[in-house]
Amino acid sequence: MTNQDNAPARDGEASGAVETAYRFIRTAIISGDLASGETLQESRLAERIGVSRTPVREALSRLASEGLVVLERYRRGQVASFSMADVAEVFRLRGKLEGHGARRACRRISADDIARLEAVEDEMEAVFAELGWHRHLSRFDELNNEFHAIIARAADSPRLEKILASSLELPASIFNHYIEPVDERTRRTHRQHREIIAALKARNPDWAEAAMSAHLFSILNDPAPDPE
Amino acid sequence: MTNQDNAPARDGEASGAVETAYRFIRTAIISGDLASGETLQESRLAERIGVSRTPVREALSRLASEGLVVLERYRRGQVASFSMADVAEVFRLRGKLEGHGARRACRRISADDIARLEAVEDEMEAVFAELGWHRHLSRFDELNNEFHAIIARAADSPRLEKILASSLELPASIFNHYIEPVDERTRRTHRQHREIIAALKARNPDWAEAAMSAHLFSILNDPAPDPE
DNA sequence: GTCTGGAGCCTTGTATACGAACTTGCACGG
DNA sequence: CCGTGCAAGTTCGTATACAAGGCTCCAGAC
Numbered sequence: 001m002t003n004q005d006n007a008p009a010r011d012g013e014a015s016g017a018v019e020t021a022y023r024f025i026r027t028a029i030i031s032g033d034l035a036s037g038e039t040l041q042e043s044r045l046a047e048r049i050g051v052s053r054t055p056v057r058e059a060l061s062r063l064a065s066e067g068l069v070v071l072e073r074y075r076r077g078q079v080a081s082f083s084m085a086d087v088a089e090v091f092r093l094r095g096k097l098e099g100h101g102a103r104r105a106c107r108r109i110s111a112d113d114i115a116r117l118e119a120v121e122d123e124m125e126a127v128f129a130e131l132g133w134h135r136h137l138s139r140f141d142e143l144n145n146e147f148h149a150i151i152a153r154a155a156d157s158p159r160l161e162k163i164l165a166s167s168l169e170l171p172a173s174i175f176n177h178y179i180e181p182v183d184e185r186t187r188r189t190h191r192q193h194r195e196i197i198a199a200l201k202a203r204n205p206d207w208a209e210a211a212m213s214a215h216l217f218s219i220l221n222d223p224a225p226d227p228e
Numbered sequence: 229m230t231n232q233d234n235a236p237a238r239d240g241e242a243s244g245a246v247e248t249a250y251r252f253i254r255t256a257i258i259s260g261d262l263a264s265g266e267t268l269q270e271s272r273l274a275e276r277i278g279v280s281r282t283p284v285r286e287a288l289s290r291l292a293s294e295g296l297v298v299l300e301r302y303r304r305g306q307v308a309s310f311s312m313a314d315v316a317e318v319f320r321l322r323g324k325l326e327g328h329g330a331r332r333a334c335r336r337i338s339a340d341d342i343a344r345l346e347a348v349e350d351e352m353e354a355v356f357a358e359l360g361w362h363r364h365l366s367r368f369d370e371l372n373n374e375f376h377a378i379i380a381r382a383a384d385s386p387r388l389e390k391i392l393a394s395s396l397e398l399p400a401s402i403f404n405h406y407i408e409p410v411d412e413r414t415r416r417t418h419r420q421h422r423e424i425i426a427a428l429k430a431r432n433p434d435w436a437e438a439a440m441s442a443h444l445f446s447i448l449n450d451p452a453p454d455p456e
Numbered sequence: 457g458t459c460t461g462g463a464g465c466c467t468t469g470t471a472t473a474c475g476a477a478c479t480t481g482c483a484c485g486g
Numbered sequence: 487c488c489g490t491g492c493a494a495g496t497t498c499g500t501a502t503a504c505a506a507g508g509c510t511c512c513a514g515a516c
Contacts, residue, residue: 016499016500017499017500042467043467051500051501052500052502053468053501053502054282054499054500054501055499055500058285058289061286062293065293073243073468074467074468074508075507075509076467077468089386089387092328093388097324097325157317157320159295159318159395159396162295162395163321163391166293167387167390167395168387245469245471246469269496269497271498280470280471280472281472282470283471285498285499301499302476302478303498304478
């Protein structure tokens with residue numbers, strides 16, 4: 001399908017076909033549009049996206065290296081499946097790595113970024129207060145990702161950022177499947193985010209690391225047995 | 229059951245031009261055959277390896293996602309360059325992650341694997357005692373990598389293993405460029421490896437984690453980083 | 457009825473063709 | 487002499503063609 005007429009659509013990103021395919025498939029997996037275990041046929045995807053198989057193959061290869069897709073030689077690819085053990089592993093590693101990131105961010109984060117963190121957290125709480133979880137799950141996830149991304153960025157460690165973004169991301173649907181988004185957990189998340197912000201403001205590396213690690217480790221033990 | 233008997237014992241490698249290209253280029257970079265900053269021409273590599281450009285492209289793409297190659301749209305790729313800051317970052321992250329891995333390995337590693345660790349360390353020391361660093365650098369690096377790989381494997385965390393293998397590996401030439409392999413450091417490495425083995429034998433997670441982290445963090449403060 | 461085997465279709469893997477974008481180098485003007 | 491701009495050449499990005507290997511499903515035997 002020759003589609004070279006369209007003006008530089010939304011210039012935003014590289015106008016490459018491989019990037020288009022990558023974003024398309026990745027978004028579909030993260031959002032749950034493509035479910036775990038679903039088969040991925042190159043020609044089918046190519047037609048759907050409007051490019052040829054070549055960039056689709058490259059996109060699938062990247063996604064496979066990120067762990068979101070499983071490829072086997074001469075067999076159709078599939079969307080990766082995640083067990084509870086996978087989720088636990090991801091949060092253990094994120095706890096370690098983001099804790100390290102928060103420690104470093106302590107000494108580096110700008111006042112502007114701290115303000116952004118507070119704004120993001122304000123909005124998360126507002127969204128939750130107004131509509132509760134179920135109506136705004138995707139917006140909530142988006143804000144949560146931004147919260148963590150701001151801190152990871154402030155850690156000034158490109159490899160840390162890359163690992164978090166590319167090797168330790170799970171489809172939102174998986175997360176919400178294994179870990180019920182109960183109100184109590186959400187309230188705990190808010191308390192923890194506020195504590196992380198406080199630690200960063202105080203420029204206390206030990207506190208920041210511990211608070212961030214605790215935040216991530218705690219997620220696995222939900223719904224909270226001991227409400228403080 | 230498919231009865232594909234007498235398959236070549238060494239499965240895996242012969243299959244695939246992309247794997248061939250990937251191994252070829254990666255090995256060349258790690259070994260220093262392809263130096264930092266050197267340009268990578270797809271057609272040239274394809275001819276050299278004996279495949280077409282397609283698998284070479286895919287191999288380069290994977291290497292780029294691992295950080296060993298830098299690709300820019302419509303520009304020739306290059307072997308990535310690493311600053312002292314990059315080396316430091318890698319060892320900080322490895323310290324954290326491998327420390328975590330050693331902690332987990334404590335409770336999981338088999339007696340066989342501990343024996344293998346000791347055998348590997350024995351050989352490292354023998355190689356060093358007989359010939360010193362300069363004659364056996366590559367064998368030494370190989371053994372060192374195996375030492376760390378055994379522990380990472382024993383941690384039973386596939387993502388941890390993958391991250392260590394694909395996102396936190398540096399060309400040996402880079403390492404040996406920034407961090408002079410002096411005898412004193414080598415002796416310290418031996419002491420630290422022995423301590424790590426002892427901690428694993430004792431099944432003491434705190435000790436194992438601390439010993440492994442210390443080992444990796446210590447590398448950066450050897451004799452004196454040579455700025456360049 | 458169930459198992460086995462194989463033929464044909466389907467999907468993936470690799471090579472090649474073609475168009476788009478950068479680079480190089482020279483000409484020309486300041 | 488040096489900088490600018492155009493044009494040819496080179497390299498990359500994408501599409502398409504062809505080859506190699508699985509999968510399906512039906513026929514035949516036990």
